[in-house]
Amino acid sequence: MAQKATFYHAGCPVCLDAERQLAFSLDPSRFEVEIVHLGEQKNRVLEAEQMGVTSVPALVIGTQPYHINFGAALADLK
Amino acid sequence: MAQKATFYHAGCPVCLDAERQLAFSLDPSRFEVEIVHLGEQKNRVLEAEQMGVTSVPALVIGTQPYHINFGAALADLK
Numbered sequence: 001m002a003q004k005a006t007f008y009h010a011g012c013p014v015c016l017d018a019e020r021q022l023a024f025s026l027d028p029s030r031f032e033v034e035i036v037h038l039g040e041q042k043n044r045v046l047e048a049e050q051m052g053v054t055s056v057p058a059l060v061i062g063t064q065p066y067h068i069n070f071g072a073a074l075a076d077l078k
Numbered sequence: 079m080a081q082k083a084t085f086y087h088a089g090c091p092v093c094l095d096a097e098r099q100l101a102f103s104l105d106p107s108r109f110e111v112e113i114v115h116l117g118e119q120k121n122r123v124l125e126a127e128q129m130g131v132t133s134v135p136a137l138v139i140g141t142q143p144y145h146i147n148f149g150a151a152l153a154d155l156k
Binding site: 005018019021022025026027028030031059061064065066067068069070 | 099103104109145147
């Protein structure tokens, strides 16, 4: 069964392109990737916070958050 | 032809385990992953710097560096 991988971001175009490349570089036979735009889906900010996300962009694989390239603080999205 | 992906780190055990999971989660049919321990291979610090790496752990896919989880500054490894 594929493991869940969630890519949280806030829509910044430059970092979006670079970071999507990372999210879509994961092994498709092992991971089911979901992209979540927290600027548009504010109802999922709490979910991201509960997964240990403190800044975006962040990629959560299973329960492990990977914060990428010193992004914007999650608090700024509330 | 598989694209090169290089995972630079400095050997911290906790982050090592988490970040290797990210490096080895890449699609093996599209990426050739190399792990570089900059604490042991100091001769490759300049290379990492030239790839745009400013802190470790970092994953470089092609020419795009992804700094992960606010790691140690590359300068501390010189």
